[in-house]
Amino acid sequence: MCLMIMKTSKVNEFRLWGLLLTLGGMLLMILGLAGIVFNWGFVGRILAALFMVIGGLLMLGSMAVYFMAGMLSTSATVIQCPECGKATKLLGRTDRCMFCKTLLSLDPNGEHTSS
Numbered sequence: 346m347c348l349m350i351m352k353t354s355k356v357n358e359f360r361l362w363g364l365l366l367t368l369g370g371m372l373l374m375i376l377g378l379a380g381i382v383f384n385w386g387f388v389g390r391i392l393a394a395l396f397m398v399i400g401g402l403l404m405l406g407s408m409a410v411y412f413m414a415g416m417l418s419t420s421a422t423v424i425q426c427p428e429c430g431k432a433t434k435l436l437g438r439t440d441r442c443m444f445c446k447t448l449l450s451l452d453p454n455g456e457h458t459s460s
Contacts, residue, residue, distance in 0.1 A: 354443045355436040356421065359414035363407045370403030424449065 353361070377396025380389030421434035429445040439450045 352441055352446055354433065354441045354446075356414060356418050356434055357443055359410060359417065363410035363414060366403050366407035366410060370400040370407065372400075373403065374400035422451070424451075 373396045377393040377400065379385075380392040380396075383389065385392070417436060418434060421436050423432055424435050425431070426433050426442040426445060426447055426449065428447040429442060431442070431444050433443045433449070434440075435449055435451065438452060439448065441448055
């Protein structure tokens, strides 16, 4: 049961990675400012610049992940979940419900090829 809680739909998984990249980029930029705030001299300025560039790249990466998730979400098949009855998006042949995490399939036999 614990592993089922960790599983989620593919669209939500992309959004999670986008959020983690955003938070990581912001954290790096804030940590980089410590070199200037605590007046570590020339090394502090180098660290601040380096952390700002890396943080900015992570933020751009998150923007790309969010864009990709949005594009995938617009072309996803919308079906009604048999468990919770809510409309959910299905990427590929098998995916999980965005709400109750039930494994869903477009296969007419109902066989799930992946877990």
